[in-house]
Amino acid sequence: MKLHLSAPSNQLLRNNIQITGSKSESNRSLLLQALYPNISIDNLSNSDDAEVMQKGLKIGNGVVDIHHAGTAMRFLTGFFASQEGKQVTLTGSKRMTERPVKVLVEALRHLGAEISYGKNEGYPPILIKGKKLEKSQVSLPANISSQYISSLLLIAPSLENGLELELVGKITSVPYIKMTLALLSQIGVENSFEGNTIKVSPKAKVGPVNLVVESDWSSASYYYSIVALSEVGSEICLSAYKDNSLQGDSVLQELYTEFGVETRFEGNTLVLRKVGAPKGQTVQFDLGNAPDIAQTIAVTCFGLGMGCHLTGLHTLKIKETDRLEALHTELSKLGADISVTDKDLTLGLSGTMKAEVAIDTYNDHRMAMAFAPLAMKIPLYVNDAEVVSKSYPDFWKDLEKLTFLVDEV
Numbered sequence: 001m002k003l004h005l006s007a008p009s010n011q012l013l014r015n016n017i018q019i020t021g022s023k024s025e026s027n028r029s030l031l032l033q034a035l036y037p038n039i040s041i042d043n044l045s046n047s048d049d050a051e052v053m054q055k056g057l058k059i060g061n062g063v064v065d066i067h068h069a070g071t072a073m074r075f076l077t078g079f080f081a082s083q084e085g086k087q088v089t090l091t092g093s094k095r096m097t098e099r100p101v102k103v104l105v106e107a108l109r110h111l112g113a114e115i116s117y118g119k120n121e122g123y124p125p126i127l128i129k130g131k132k133l134e135k136s137q138v139s140l141p142a143n144i145s146s147q148y149i150s151s152l153l154l155i156a157p158s159l160e161n162g163l164e165l166e167l168v169g170k171i172t173s174v175p176y177i178k179m180t181l182a183l184l185s186q187i188g189v190e191n192s193f194e195g196n197t198i199k200v201s202p203k204a205k206v207g208p209v210n211l212v213v214e215s216d217w218s219s220a221s222y223y224y225s226i227v228a229l230s231e232v233g234s235e236i237c238l239s240a241y242k243d244n245s246l247q248g249d250s251v252l253q254e255l256y257t258e259f260g261v262e263t264r265f266e267g268n269t270l271v272l273r274k275v276g277a278p279k280g281q282t283v284q285f286d287l288g289n290a291p292d293i294a295q296t297i298a299v300t301c302f303g304l305g306m307g308c309h310l311t312g313l314h315t316l317k318i319k320e321t322d323r324l325e326a327l328h329t330e331l332s333k334l335g336a337d338i339s340v341t342d343k344d345l346t347l348g349l350s351g352t353m354k355a356e357v358a359i360d361t362y363n364d365h366r367m368a369m370a371f372a373p374l375a376m377k378i379p380l381y382v383n384d385a386e387v388v389s390k391s392y393p394d395f396w397k398d399l400e401k402l403t404f405l406v407d408e409v
């Protein structure tokens with residue numbers, strides 16, 4: 001599906017949007033619920049990733065296809081490896097077979113798991129024969145993906161002696177690890193994270209306990225971008241959020257003040273307001289703790305004619321696509337002065353912005369959603385726009401609520 005996008009007739013926005021639960025919190029909560037059936041969950045994500053996670057958890061034996069869902073791939077690997085009697089092949093989209101799982105597989109094997117590779121060493125598909133994991137201590141590199149660590153932590157309380165992890169190297173995407181530990185605390189599992197050591201106590205029974213998933217902050221980022229690109233005085237209300245979020249992307253509240261966007265809470269509603277011009281001509285952010293908002297921020301800067309230097313982007317090359325390359329290609333098409341390395345991105349001050357460019361999305365939901373706000377400034381096309389369903393199936397409908405013109409061509 002190719003879409004043509006153009007701006008709302010009135011650039012002074014006033015809208016309310018309801019966003020469903022965080023896919024990260026949802027997929028963790030679903031896994032914990034499979035281990036501890038006394039858990040109930042509210043405001044679950046309606047994303048494809050949460051759907052494949054639910055389907056995957058129900059399968060006893062056979063092939064589990066998790067499509068593009070990185071969290072489902074990593075979390076289900078730990079889950080099935082620790083479930084005695086289960087025998088599954090975990091696979092996914094072509095891109096998923098290029099996203100590494102070796103660190104996780106090695107750690108699980110060290111704990112006693114039986115996992116082998118279906119095709120290429122270190123990558124899905126993987127064949128898992130569920131076993132009782134006897135050991136309770138393992139060390140693993142922490143600089144590639146935090147999802148490996150979260151996968152181990154989620155099954156940790158179900159192991160006889162709990163788990164002690166020693167994290168080696170610079171720890172990446174730390175808030176996602178803390179989110180996992182916070183959810184364990186919410187279901188009454190004792191844990192600690194000191195220095196590079198994480199300890200989780202065993203727990204045989206949980207609950208009953210209700211987990212209320214906060215709405216998705218990564219999805220909220222696209223509205224931050226829209227408000228940043230709108231007229232002073234614009235307001236968008238998003239629900240339902242918490243001011244003590246478990247999601248690292250809630251750092252948007254601070255980062256977007258640089259672009260003249262202020263955030264306030266009215267109960268569980270997040271109110272984004274454009275209060276003035278950006279503070280400066282360039283921004284410099286380390287996004288090692290919030291990698292999923294890198295695309296949004298780069299595009300916001302381009303739309304505002306600002307420069308930026310974004311660091312801490314070393315994980316972007318192994319996500320849904322190589323996001324650094326994809327940003328380089330697509331922003332260049334629009335006229336940006338952009339350079340990337342394997343861990344950072346630099347955007348020069350931009351003057352021109354080419355209209356009617358067709359943005360390629362590379363099977364990456366965030367490419368489609370990050371570029372959409374640019375329609376506030378110039379009409380553009382988005383190719384394969386259905387990719388948004390990975391995390392936010394209602395995205396285009398919600399843009400129409402803001403009176404963007406969204407036409408299938």
Ligand SMILES: O=C(O)C1=C[C@@H](OP(=O)(O)O)[C@@H](O)[C@H](O)C1
Nearest residue numbers: 024071145146147173176292315
């Ligand atoms: O644990 C999670 O829910 C996630 C962790 C992050 O991945 P990395 O730790 O691989 O950066 C993030 O990019 C992803 O969207 C979701």
Ligand SMILES: C=C(OP(=O)(O)O)C(=O)O
Nearest residue numbers: 068069070071292319320
């Ligand atoms: C990287 C992402 O997801 P995952 O790794 O779970 O596929 C994302 O949603 O931006």
